[in-house]
Amino acid sequence: MVTRHQLNQQITSNKNSFKIVQISDLHLKQFNNRAQRIAEQVNKLNPNIVLFTGDSIDQVEQLDGFDRFLSLLDKQTAKYAIMGNWEYWAGVDLKRLTKIYATYNCSLLVNQSILHKYGEYSILITGLDDLVSKPDLIKSLQGLRPQQNHLLLAHSPAYRDSFSSDELAKITQYKPQYMLSGHTHGGQLSFLGFAPLRPPGSGRYVSGWYRDGAIALYVSRGLGVSVLPVRMGVIPEISYFEWFLNRSVITSSK
Template identity: 40%
Template structure:
């Protein structure tokens, strides 16, 4: 092999590698959704099936959104939790509505705000209306107690920690402590405040998003995590109570790529 041929070979190898990285970051990790399933139920009886949707950053209805809705309908969850950053602008509420309309309307849904609903000056009245139309309640420092499958569950929705006015004490006012208490909090860093303020209230699970799993990572290196991430990145945190799961979410923010942080949907049985 001559020097020229060797140089061509190396150059082509580098170009091919770059092409694969671009394919991965611009297409595969964004649109080929990773579905993760966890069974954290305390018994085999009366399990409740939930789906977590996070960080949609909805722009327009695309084929993979339709695929997500189709799979949700096939799973037939009892509850859906939408953990913030659904839209970045008020005008994106309409395409979000088109997505929600694809999901079985009989499935009860609960949503919270993320930082981008505030940073994008999203009209929360319109957002709340669209959610309501699709059997979804937007909880802003509020709680709801529901009876499902012979069980009582309290769902606590925290306003966004970075862009909004997160207030755990307000969110749990007049709460009926039940067998299962679940917190929806967009920014995982707020878990540290919950831990300090929860007192004797038993918290079974905190569901968060926000970090996008780092969105762009390389060999375990995470160059950037958004404000409100704290020491957290993705997945389970069980080293202390309350246990928390952070979804990597569906969409992207700032840069339209994902690398080492594949888009994610979460299914759990509790």
């Protein structure tokens, strides 16, 4: 299922929105017809960028299937990825994963930011490490100026409620508009809208928009399953965002 969202709709002067597809919690077990259909759906959406917000695979042995999945996506489309808890738990070699992503025009961001150019606009994309490792917002922004269009990626949404005072000061300085996460699977098992089981790192979050606090957060229900091989009452999702950007000067240093 594709969920569709419009961001910054008040910017009516910009008729050409920046299109983002978020793929989260793919948990690819093997390359199969379902994986192929997901790739085909992403291509049909014709995004400007594709974002992988962690837990793409569960085991090192699944890397070849994930490589094949990536090969089906439009190579001309820029892609950015972050780590999830399962990439760490599976013992995936970071260098190998980085190389696979890079083959398909994808940058793996581990406490790093990148300035993505879109015509006359620029988007600062900050990719944070997962909570099972060491997310570091301050390191991620080192050497970069604030931008009017700024997106944070963090696999586990509970990170949003664990900012240090120094990180909160950085958020006040940089003013990121949106944060995209996954991890929760929307509970994976939901009974009449109640999701009793969510993994550590979910915090108070289940799925959808959370607009309280310093940053508007979207938590994707993701596409795959982990631990229990079933979803119940929780529809998988590909998240699609149309972002009406603010005009900003493209720069990359202080």
